[in-house]
Amino acid sequence: MIDSGVLYIDAGRIVAASPASAAAPAGFESVVPVSVGGTIYPGLIDLHNHLSYNALQLWQVAHRYTNRDQWGGAANPEYRPLISGPMKLIGPDPDLMPAVVRYVECKALVAGTTTSEGIELFSNKGARRLYRGNIRNVEQTDDKDLPGAGTRIGDVDAASAANFLAALQSKSCYILHLSEGTDDAARNHFLALQLPSGGWAIASSLAGIHCVALKPEDFAVLAAHQASMVWSPLSNYLLYGQTTDVAEAKKAGLKIGLGPDWSPSGSKSLLGELKVAWLASEAAGSVFSAAELVTMATRTAAEILHWDQALGTLEPGKRPDLLAIEGSSGDPYLQLLHANESDVRLVMVGGVARFGAPPLVRSLGGEGLETLTLGGQRRVLNLRQASADPAVGQVSLAEARDRLQHALANLPQLAKQAEQQGSPLRRMLAAPEGEVQWGLALDELEPTGVELRPRVPLPGTTIPTGPSLTTAAPAKPLSETIRPLKLDPLTVSDDSSWLDTIAGEQNLPPWLAPGLRELY
16 A cells, blocks of 8 residues: 555556655656545456346345256246346347447446456357457457456367366466355366366366355365365355355465356446455454455456456556545555445546546546446546447447337337347348348357356266256247336446345345445
């Protein structure tokens, strides 16, 4: 921590981070520093998010589940009308897809996230690509110091534990769901990684998401192989009534990152998930200090990605990804844990001011700004890019919000149209030759060969780990089960129902909802 510090930036690199009393580095002698009026932190690195779904509101979970297979498909009557149905109507639509991408990226950006898992797009011509927007995605960066992480391994590459190990060794980082749930079936997804020789298909590249079912000896195995873990406590509590034994994971020496999962069963942003992690840590006996939790979302996350030579801290030579929070008194780590989105005064990615208070963003070179109000605070977005995505680049946040609000309010009509004229996906694929259209590649709604879990056989079987993607035909047309929905607001500060919904969630421990209300 530097009290009254100055951060010097040039050509997309940090030149120095110094006390204000120190001499300016060479070349900066005549530069007048811009005061942010608060505390500067490294940008938040989100290691677990299904961004495409973050236009959907928090789900009131009706049951306590024990593993991932129980809630994500036909076994759950709420999943189709609330999650998979809306996304299948919106995702392939050429007008709505750009709106989703713009909206969910801005939702992350305004809360200080500068890196997240990416949004994958596919075209009617068979091409696939990652959306390249204003925040970094972990999978593809075009920066030799930021090697792309894997977040998907196709079935063919994971037909055995040995093949899975080979896939792990081909990347510097693979971020994959692992043992999501609380029962033996969930733990078996980890045990499936044991090789016939007694060794393990685990490498330093593996970052296991959730790991709720793991026992102390399992954390020791991961740590011995220098693997890591990504913790998503709110999603765990909402669905399973408990979260990962992080005290044992810490005792084993495991590196731990953070991610909010998605808005249907998690926090709106990593800034929000930090609050849940703090409350969970305190309830478990003060497992982590405030500084350790902030580190999970910054420096440790960069280490898990093997990006720590370029990101994760604010020091010379690194990329200037940062956020600034209102206020500069007291413990800065506790300050971040207590901050909400309206306290965010500035977000920079690669030295470009992307969001913040209007005078700050303008003084740092922002042009063509879009104005918005968050939590009663006037803010601006700088969404201009030299290489703007052709499908998304011309869509403003305001336009994206309008399109999505209208679409979600009219889901039954969209479903009827799909039943009469063919689904949006079918219409997209049938577009005239020469007309390229792009849609969202939605995680695991249909088998695509790029599932998000290591689908190696379960111990003693030929049954792959991960949820089954084959589903029976639904009993009713979607138009008879789907209902109008509301767009999830960007922030908790602007969502009058979010904390009330949390308070009504039956699986949460009794301390969580009151604790969140106090922190917000």
